[in-house]
Amino acid sequence: MCTALTLSTKDGYNLFGRNMDLAYSFNQAVTLVPRNYEYRDRVTGEMRKNKYAILGMASVIDDYPAFADAFNEKGLGCAGLNFPGYFYAEENKVPEKKNIAPYDLMPWILSNFSTVDEVLNEIKNIELVAVPINEKTPIPTLHWIVADTNGKSIVIEKTKEGLKTYDNPIGVLTNSPTFDWHLTNLNEYMKTTPIQPENVKWVEKELKPLGVAMGTKGLPGGLSGVDRFVRIAYLKSKFQVAEDLLSGVSQFLHMLNNVAMPRGAVISEGSDDITLYSSCMCQQKGIYFYSTYNNNGVSAVDMNKEDLDAKEIKRFDYIDTLTVKYQN
Template identity: 55%
Template sequence: MCTALSIKSDEGKYFFGRNMDLAYTFNQAVMIIPKSFQFKDKVTGNMITNNRAIIGMGTVIDNHPTIADGMNENGLACAGLNFAGYAYWEKEPVEGKTNIGPYDFIQWVLSNHDTIEEVKKDIENIELVDISLNEKTPCPTLHWMISDKTGKSIVVEKTKNKFAFYDNTVGVMTNNPTFDWHLTNLNEYLYLTPNYPNDTKWSDQELTPLGIGAGSLGIPGDFAPASRFVRIAYIRAHMTSVKNDIQAVTQFFHMLDYVKMVKGGVITKDGLEDLTLYSSCMDQQEGIYYYKSYDNNRISAVDMKKEKLEGKELKIFLYPTTQDINYQN
């Protein structure tokens, strides 16, 4: 379970990020992968060289960095969201293709491209292969939302039937089923409005709204992917003006809170509590990664432009797990 989002400020700058909904931690932390950093490709055995500096939330498994969401130094951003039951990976490498594990797809996107058009052009040349990082870490079941700093966005999905990308005309994404289904499903909710409804009359009975918010009566309030997709698409479509970076970041996190998972709301079939482990917001123009965690909802920020963007070593930042309260007396 996850939700991804892209918004635009009044200054024309774009912000991209996501809720990571998960029942467990994965030793996550914000990391910077510099240009020239190298690691071993688990599919081919060759060494991969990072071509662009990347900042994002991820983890390191057997000296192999994997990214859950991030952006590169030129503002291209990507997030992987759960796509269980739909995602399909090839069992063996495909001749004539660039074969990678699905856990390396974000790195491939961000290391080699700056725009959506570049990704669209190259995506037909790659293949995703079911080769795990190690015996304890199976391949993730994912699909991806990618956005550049001009606001163009796509969703990439590989199912058993096809490897496809879709232009993302609503600027949001959740989980199952496929993205085209979610777009069609929005037609069921075209009556929703933030405006106050007019009084009406049924037969001889006068009808009037019972309170503020009646225009959105019927919007789904549960945690299912289809419902979260409707809610985040609705709130994005009716987003009010955000004049500057701080307003944009603040509004972004409020919007993600609208589809946030809270402890006790969802129990997985394994008996675990699903929750929003962290929320992220990336300033694609300035290269700043903002985030907050379930256990510390103060916004933290890492500015990649303040760090060395070329080198051989990862830089990993401390992940806050204790609540930070501003005591005023």
């Protein structure tokens, strides 16, 4: 499942992150890939080097950093979200295209580009090909949100109709169906408001709100991708811009919590989908903040405190145990 979000603060910081909704752990940890790290392209067999250092949540499979969400040293961020029923990858390489496996799209973007405009200039030359990382790992069915430090955001989707990019004026993403459908669906909720309605009179009966938040009546409350898209878009549209970075991170995580999945609320194929973690990246400062299902405190890794020219991938402990601060 999953929900992605972008925000900005009054003091000029851009925030980017997501909820990871999944029924199982994928050996995830905050992972730093240094500049010039070499790994083998599974489609072409060639060795590749990344131009920029990358920090994000990933598993490492056969020395390959499989990122779920990440950003690079220039502040360009990317997240892959489940896109079931719509995602399509070519079975064979396409001539005259740069052929990339779906799991490699995010590292390719973050390794090479610093802005959304740079991505748009090159994305038209690529094709997604159904090549797995290894025999044990299925090909992910994803679409992607990309955002930069200028506040620009796009969505990338590959369906049977081809590879498409969409300008993302709302700065959010969830799951299926296609992004253009989600944008059109928002028109159904244009009267939703945080403002309490005034009393009205029907014949001789005065009607008044039964409580607060009556202006949000009709706002979807479910946990489907469609409902979460509407809800997170509404929350962002009414967002009171945070004064500074830390208040922005707090607001960001509160908004993601509004569309999070507690255990037992969603059961898929006999297993509980939960929000494994929520991430929030400060794109200008290079800090990756996150909280987990079992630890709603905030942990953080600062990219700029690390050697970005190191030779090996560095992984940081995944802090998933609740710490309680006793006051007596």
